[in-house]
Amino acid sequence: MQKLKQIMGLIERLDTQVQDQMEQHLNHLTKPMGSLGLLESVAIKIAGMTGNPMPEIDPAVVVVMAADHGVATEGVSAFPSEVTQQMVGNFISGGAAINVLSRASHASVEVVDIGVNGLLQLPGLVNRKVRFGTDNMVQGPAMTREEAISAIEIGIEIAEAAIEKGAKLLALGEMGIGNTTASSAMFSVLGQIPIEQVVGYGTGLDDQGKNKKIQVIQRSIEVNQPNPEDPIDVLHKVGGLEIAGLVGIVLKAAAARIPVVVDGFITAVAALTAVRIAPACRYYLIASHQSVEPGHVLVNQLLGLEPLLNLNLRLGEGSGAAVALPLIRSVIRIAHEMATFEKAGVSGALENS
Known part of the structure; x- marks a missing residue:
């Protein structure tokens, strides 16, 4: 029971600051904002879980x-x-x-x-x-x-x-x-x-x-x-x-x-x-x-x-x-490997469009 109680005391909420960083990063990639749907939510969630704005899931x-x-x-x-x-x-x-x-x-x-x-x-x-x-x-x-x-x-x-x-x-x-x-x-x-x-x-x-x-x-x-x-x-x-x-x-x-x-x-x-x-x-x-x-x-x-x-x-x-x-794994790779609008030289979405 001691091990169980010890573990219970170590569990924390997600790191919302890191989640915001991941969300901002995904929003700057060469795609319409939020266009990868639930997959983007998964990437944001994993960032918050791990406390890492560029998380890994392997092994x-x-x-x-x-x-x-x-x-x-x-x-x-x-x-x-x-x-x-x-x-x-x-x-x-x-x-x-x-x-x-x-x-x-x-x-x-x-x-x-x-x-x-x-x-x-x-x-x-x-x-x-x-x-x-x-x-x-x-x-x-x-x-x-x-x-x-x-x-x-x-x-x-x-x-x-x-x-x-x-x-x-x-x-x-x-x-x-x-x-x-x-x-x-x-x-x-x-x-x-x-x-x-x-x-x-x-x-x-x-x-x-x-x-x-x-x-x-x-x-x-x-x-x-x-x-x-x-x-x-x-x-x-x-x-x-x-x-x-x-x-x-x-x-x-x-x-x-x-x-x-x-x-x-x-x-x-x-x-x-x-x-x-x-x-x-x-x-x-x-x-x-x-x-x-x-x-x-x-x-x-x-x-x-x-x-x-x-x-x-x-x-x-x-x-x-x-x-x-x-x-x-695919959406984690999107975060790591997909180019931003700036890096790719692609124009972003028009404001108010």
Whole structure:
């Protein structure tokens, strides 16, 4: 808990003076003012995050947190629990979507076992297992409060290590069969939103499966009575270990003035949890995309984030974050490389035109 409290005290608001410098610089480039739209807003925001009027985002690292969920035994996923372990192996061998997309986006991938229900000894896998998956939250808390805090602090340490190695941007990824159930439960409580408005089809449920998922989440909330005013209470009662780890990633990145690219619904719920723990975290978030999960629209709105892309993605893993990364890199390069009107000898816009 000491590490968590220490990090919370280090998170500051954006540097508005540096943001103004970036905005002025963009306005002098050889283009109509504001013509790159949301991309310019991203560049201005990253300048404010980093405190650097000419920021860099490379090296960029996608951190994939992996863990299992006891609630999967309730049949809330179209895939069996063993897929978590199998996909971790796929990540390590470089054959998953996040590996391919990250290679295309010139980002590295770090995979962390923070709670997979099995012994994994794979080269390159970061083993920081808190426990072998969570308990079934229909029957009681998913984990203890102490375990949730431990998982958050592991996320802090993972981010710390990545930043020490030179990372200038962290993107959030996750893997865990059943984790849309846990994140939906968390968001319903944190956002005080009826569960029917939050739950989607996950990675392949039909209507019957979706209705069952809603019932499981409702029972879990009734059994555990998580306190919406206490984000760690919500996390330990109806959350997941990989979600907790991602909370720590967000907290440490914000404390270090490092941009965080949020992926889909699950990572957005982790980001919201971090914001509820330390409100200034919200300034360090970039929404990569809008997924097909209905709760994702609502959580992005609650965070005040405007997604860069809407491609009907529903994969997770950090895939949307990886796809958005070239857009983010492009506007940073615009700031660094595009000529000003003066330098290019191009006439600027006429006044009052």
